[in-house]
Amino acid sequence: MSTSGLAHIPLSLEPLSKKDYTSDQEVRWCPGCGDYAILSTFQSMMATLNIKRENTVIISGIGCSSRFPYYVDTYGMHSIHGRAPAIATGVAMSRPDLNVWVVTGDGDALSIGGNHLMHALRRNVNMTILLFNNRIYGLTKGQYSPTSEIGKVTKSTPYGSLDTPFNPVSLAIGAEASFVARTIDSDRKHLTEVLTAAAEHRGTSLVEIYQNCPIFNDDAFATLKGPEGTLIALKHGEPVTFGGGEFCVIRKPDGDIEVAKTADVDASQIVVHDETRADPSQAFALSRLTEPGLLRQAPIGIFRRVPRPSYDDLVREQIDAVRVEDQAAALASVIAGPDTWEADER
Amino acid sequence: MADQRALDRVVIRFAGDSGDGMQLTGDRFTAETASFGNDIATLPNFPAEIRAPQGTLPGVSSFQLHFANFDIVTPGDVPDVLVAMNPAALKANLRDLPKGGVIIVDTADFTKRNLAKIGWAHNPLEDGSLSNYRLYAFDLTALATASVAEFDLTRKDASRTKNMFALGLLSWLYSRPTEGTLKFLTEKFAKKPDIRDANIAAFKAGHAYGETTEAFEHRYTVAPAPMAKGRYRQISGNVATAYGLITGAHKAGLQLFLGSYPITPASDILHELSKRKDVGVMTFQAEDEIAAVGAALGASFAGSLGVTTTSGPGMALKAETIGLAVMTELPLVVVNVQRSGPSTGMPTKTEQADLLQAMYGRNGESPLPVLAAKSATDCFDTALEACRIAVKYRTPVIMLSDGYLANGAEPWKLPNLDEIPAIEPNFSTEPNATDDKGEPAFYPYDRNPETLARAWAAPGTPGLEHRIGGLEKSSRTGQISYDPDNHELMTLTRREKLRGIVQDIPDLQVDDPSGEARVLVLGWGSTYGPITAAARRVRTGGRAVALAHLRHLNPMPANLGDILRSYDKVIVPEMNLGQLAVVLQARYAVPITRYSRVRGLPISLTELEADLITEIDELKEGN
Numbered sequence: 001m002s003t004s005g006l007a008h009i010p011l012s013l014e015p016l017s018k019k020d021y022t023s024d025q026e027v028r029w030c031p032g033c034g035d036y037a038i039l040s041t042f043q044s045m046m047a048t049l050n051i052k053r054e055n056t057v058i059i060s061g062i063g064c065s066s067r068f069p070y071y072v073d074t075y076g077m078h079s080i081h082g083r084a085p086a087i088a089t090g091v092a093m094s095r096p097d098l099n100v101w102v103v104t105g106d107g108d109a110l111s112i113g114g115n116h117l118m119h120a121l122r123r124n125v126n127m128t129i130l131l132f133n134n135r136i137y138g139l140t141k142g143q144y145s146p147t148s149e150i151g152k153v154t155k156s157t158p159y160g161s162l163d164t165p166f167n168p169v170s171l172a173i174g175a176e177a178s179f180v181a182r183t184i185d186s187d188r189k190h191l192t193e194v195l196t197a198a199a200e201h202r203g204t205s206l207v208e209i210y211q212n213c214p215i216f217n218d219d220a221f222a223t224l225k226g227p228e229g230t231l232i233a234l235k236h237g238e239p240v241t242f243g244g245g246e247f248c249v250i251r252k253p254d255g256d257i258e259v260a261k262t263a264d265v266d267a268s269q270i271v272v273h274d275e276t277r278a279d280p281s282q283a284f285a286l287s288r289l290t291e292p293g294l295l296r297q298a299p300i301g302i303f304r305r306v307p308r309p310s311y312d313d314l315v316r317e318q319i320d321a322v323r324v325e326d327q328a329a330a331l332a333s334v335i336a337g338p339d340t341w342e343a344d345e346r
Numbered sequence: 347m348a349d350q351r352a353l354d355r356v357v358i359r360f361a362g363d364s365g366d367g368m369q370l371t372g373d374r375f376t377a378e379t380a381s382f383g384n385d386i387a388t389l390p391n392f393p394a395e396i397r398a399p400q401g402t403l404p405g406v407s408s409f410q411l412h413f414a415n416f417d418i419v420t421p422g423d424v425p426d427v428l429v430a431m432n433p434a435a436l437k438a439n440l441r442d443l444p445k446g447g448v449i450i451v452d453t454a455d456f457t458k459r460n461l462a463k464i465g466w467a468h469n470p471l472e473d474g475s476l477s478n479y480r481l482y483a484f485d486l487t488a489l490a491t492a493s494v495a496e497f498d499l500t501r502k503d504a505s506r507t508k509n510m511f512a513l514g515l516l517s518w519l520y521s522r523p524t525e526g527t528l529k530f531l532t533e534k535f536a537k538k539p540d541i542r543d544a545n546i547a548a549f550k551a552g553h554a555y556g557e558t559t560e561a562f563e564h565r566y567t568v569a570p571a572p573m574a575k576g577r578y579r580q581i582s583g584n585v586a587t588a589y590g591l592i593t594g595a596h597k598a599g600l601q602l603f604l605g606s607y608p609i610t611p612a613s614d615i616l617h618e619l620s621k622r623k624d625v626g627v628m629t630f631q632a633e634d635e636i637a638a639v640g641a642a643l644g645a646s647f648a649g650s651l652g653v654t655t656t657s658g659p660g661m662a663l664k665a666e667t668i669g670l671a672v673m674t675e676l677p678l679v680v681v682n683v684q685r686s687g688p689s690t691g692m693p694t695k696t697e698q699a700d701l702l703q704a705m706y707g708r709n710g711e712s713p714l715p716v717l718a719a720k721s722a723t724d725c726f727d728t729a730l731e732a733c734r735i736a737v738k739y740r741t742p743v744i745m746l747s748d749g750y751l752a753n754g755a756e757p758w759k760l761p762n763l764d765e766i767p768a769i770e771p772n773f774s775t776e777p778n779a780t781d782d783k784g785e786p787a788f789y790p791y792d793r794n795p796e797t798l799a800r801a802w803a804a805p806g807t808p809g810l811e812h813r814i815g816g817l818e819k820s821s822r823t824g825q826i827s828y829d830p831d832n833h834e835l836m837t838l839t840r841r842e843k844l845r846g847i848v849q850d851i852p853d854l855q856v857d858d859p860s861g862e863a864r865v866l867v868l869g870w871g872s873t874y875g876p877i878t879a880a881a882r883r884v885r886t887g888g889r890a891v892a893l894a895h896l897r898h899l900n901p902m903p904a905n906l907g908d909i910l911r912s913y914d915k916v917i918v919p920e921m922n923l924g925q926l927a928v929v930l931q932a933r934y935a936v937p938i939t940r941y942s943r944v945r946g947l948p949i950s951l952t953e954l955e956a957d958l959i960t961e962i963d964e965l966k967e968g969n
Binding site: 023025052053054055056057059060062069070073074075076077078079080083085086087088089090091093094095097098115116118119315316318319321322323324327328330331332334335336337339340341342343344 | 377380381383526570573574575576577578579580581589592593596601603605622623624625626627628630632633634636637638640641642643644645646647648649650652666667670674759760761763805806807808809810811812813814815816817825826
């Protein structure tokens, strides 16, 4: 079993640069959109993977983020609303030599496409899903999304949204995902590290990217990034602390996880992050530190990264195990079946 | 000892509780009969409920087989022989049996309680109400149970061999070969020696009972039918469809990728293709109908041949993705095994009311080729043709089958695969254009001037990286375009590409042996059998009638308009309310006489014969 998500993808014979991954299309997101930073980071990151450019396929759904494939000079399809994971599943199953990406948004992935997202994660098809979460519908001009906070006033919720939002990381962990991470558009270094790790993971990698929509939901993540906010950076093998070590995450005797002042607790109580834990409950508990309303506190980093056979590899193995060398003869034999009879001209 | 009588044709209906194994019994009798060399046609008819309450009318399952010493085209309207394994099976099927028909009945369940369950106050086996039939009543359950006494079976398992006892008896009555069934039972129950031996014993006992009972005055033979020289097997429409798809991909040198979601009556195609990893088929049981077609389209984008199989409700769900396939101009084969609708309708019953959905059931102007199979074996050729058109023209193709073809079986002369022409995918491997800067470029919407098929470059091909999608494309370059003139050009181009497929479609052939017919019966899909059989009878009665049958529903054969205009009356029998008629009237502005039946069953040939005679005679009188 190959362990890298890039295992069967041919390597580039010459070094590639960000420019090689930049298409000739004029980028048409709104000025100040978080998508620009994600695109630029992605293009640079792709060049560092050293794989052949023609072996990358990006499939998107519908929404602002789903314009992404047009701007990256690889193979790509801008498909239909919510269905990108399903289409990408067909691509990945057919071709082990392709590096498959899905670019989607909170509405695309979690609302209309929720079913496909959930099942892609469950199957663990070898692909990476980038979920641009701006907590709003942008392309349709500002309706609340499945990640909008309760009470959100939008064009379709003038009296405030009544829907409980999804936490995409919790959802992915619950859907048996083998790689789940969160990063943020404004931190290029963190974004690069997470995207690289996601690409290298074999199976479905889900990366939630906090992305600012300056037009319809400006500053949705501003508090989080500001002086009052707290980004809790998860680092594998290290105790979960933040605020320069002033705060930490502890596991209480009843099993619950909560934030505490480091000075007030015993060091043994502090949760040590282990992204490779087979049991997903600690990763899930960490995901619940994200606030559902106005974001002041959220963990970022890799929540979960566990080895699990990827579905497409297993499908190909099943076929390879029984596939007959002489296909023409095998087909003739299949078509004839076990019971035939001869008719003479009568 | 009964004497042997020769018959030309027989229709037998096996009926019992859905747990009685009637489909298996019918299948085995069919296999014996096919290997003997008779022509056959079958009609399984079963409830959607897996196990309706035992002994009730909704729980009755039946299997009808028509076999003959000549070429037949339908499973027969009415049975000559009804094998009824319980009172409900007798009651549910009796109205179809003509007076004088044979009833072979298992008396075991004819108790007061069971009769009351289906609303019979008196036992029809005793009250004389069946005096117009030839009734053969045996306690088949007791006979079967006695025949397996030596095996260590539970009472229930012992009584379950009654279907094999009945099969043995019928095999004797119609002089069928038995080796195939013995081999089948040996293999099927290889891991359960007791069950295997008991079933074989019951089957042999049933056969021997026929010899010794003296209840039957005659034993019958039906001589083999004349068939073209060659090797044959029996095949159902769904299996033939699966093989046609595999062969299409094989001939194109492409990986066959099936994305599907279980749905009656199409699931057997998924089952068959899932078995076929030995010939490299990749199957994907998706989370829903939408993902199934999505994955298939993704596979096509990646350079495979994507296929999806479903029935009407699934078609509704797939419509958006099929539209994406029209826009991205990728090969995709969509098989719709039609069933009775609307909505969930009658899942196990047949209909052909999805034609307009296939033609027009998408948003925007989104033309695509539509083909329909006319018989179980024709499903192979139609599926193969669908693959050919999809790959050659870079288009989704809808193939229409239906529940009747899906499950019905007939003899099939095995094709010589070497004689089937290759399908050339013609992948792009080099730049096909020069961009504004004078650099070599790949334009995905650059077209083959003859077919208007766009260039298809699979991922992994260096230098041809490109993006496609559901947004309108600029002609040639494939870039996003909102230009009004471009949209009109692309809309017309998509239509022209569809229309151009007519160059590959043979002219429609009219069958009119007398050359004097004034009435044309035009069919499509599975009405082929009843239409052909009814027309034979009409002609035997001295009347002329012309027949033609469409496989290609979009585009239609080039000569169709001329044919329609050359008859005084065109009758279109359909298992819907006139959907082909609507298309023909719109396209050719000719009057069409509709002939609609929507009973969830194939059109009755007896009824059609009578109605055709009326139509023909009316025309004569009116002249």
